[in-house]
Amino acid sequence: LQFPPAASMDVLYSKTQIAERVAAIGKQISEDYEGQSIVLIGVLKGAAIFLADLARAITVDATFDFVAVSSYGRARVSSGAVKLIKDIDNPIEGKHVILVEDILDTGLTLSYLRGLMLQHKPASLKIATCLDKPERRLVPIEADYVAFSIPNAFVIGYGMDYAERYRNVEDIRLMPPEVGGH
Ligand code: PRP
Ligand code: MN
Numbered sequence: 201l202q203f204p205p206a207a208s209m210d211v212l213y214s215k216t217q218i219a220e221r222v223a224a225i226g227k228q229i230s231e232d233y234e235g236q237s238i239v240l241i242g243v244l245k246g247a248a249i250f251l252a253d254l255a256r257a258i259t260v261d262a263t264f265d266f267v268a269v270s271s272y273g274r275a276r277v278s279s280g281a282v283k284l285i286k287d288i289d290n291p292i293e294g295k296h297v298i299l300v301e302d303i304l305d306t307g308l309t310l311s312y313l314r315g316l317m318l319q320h321k322p323a324s325l326k327i328a329t330c331l332d333k334p335e336r337r338l339v340p341i342e343a344d345y346v347a348f349s350i351p352n353a354f355v356i357g358y359g360m361d362y363a364e365r366y367r368n369v370e371d372i373r374l375m376p377p378e379v380g381g382h
């Protein structure tokens with residue numbers, strides 16, 4: 201099957217487990233930024249679901265923005281070329297910014313975006329990611345808020361895709377290796 205039903209794939213983290221971690225991170229962020237305003241910047245498209253949930257778990261004043269970067273493709277990962285397709289809409293100078301990602305893998309996307317955002321001179325810049333795959337890192341970068349740290353497995357759901365499918369799957373599930381997982 202080219203695109204097997206998500207229900208046939210093993211659950212890595214259930215929607216309940218995800219909700220618990222998102223609530224905990226939201227609480228932590230609300231404490232860390234108490235009395236301040238923050239800007240959540242989501243990286244399209246994978247981060248959309250996590251950002252939507254995380255934002256609603258945060259009680260401090262928050263606005264959204266979104267960036268889009270060119271996908272360098274899994275097979276050409278070593279080229280490391282990341283290009284900005286869509287920039288932020290509103291200035292972030294002097295603001296407290298949190299970059300929001302679904303997954304921190306090689307680190308190429310976030311290290312590029314962090315460098316770019318720092319040029320705008322935010323008051324502070326942190327990173328929140330739903331998943332972290334530390335063993336895949338090609339460039340040194342760490343997230344400040346991580347829901348789950350996982351070994352190298354191909355996962356889908358909760359915003360994460362395989363050939364643009366499965367982003368709307370509620371749980372985070374393991375893509376079988378014979379389909380295209382790696
Ligand atoms: C995925 C993921 C992160 C990035 C992480 O995005 O959503 O943005 O790759 O990989 P890295 O740490 O190796 O850079 P993708 O390019 O698949 O685009 P998408 O979010 O639209 O699925
Ligand atoms: Mn992405």
Ligand code: MG
Nearest residue numbers: 246360361362
């Ligand atoms: Mg993708």
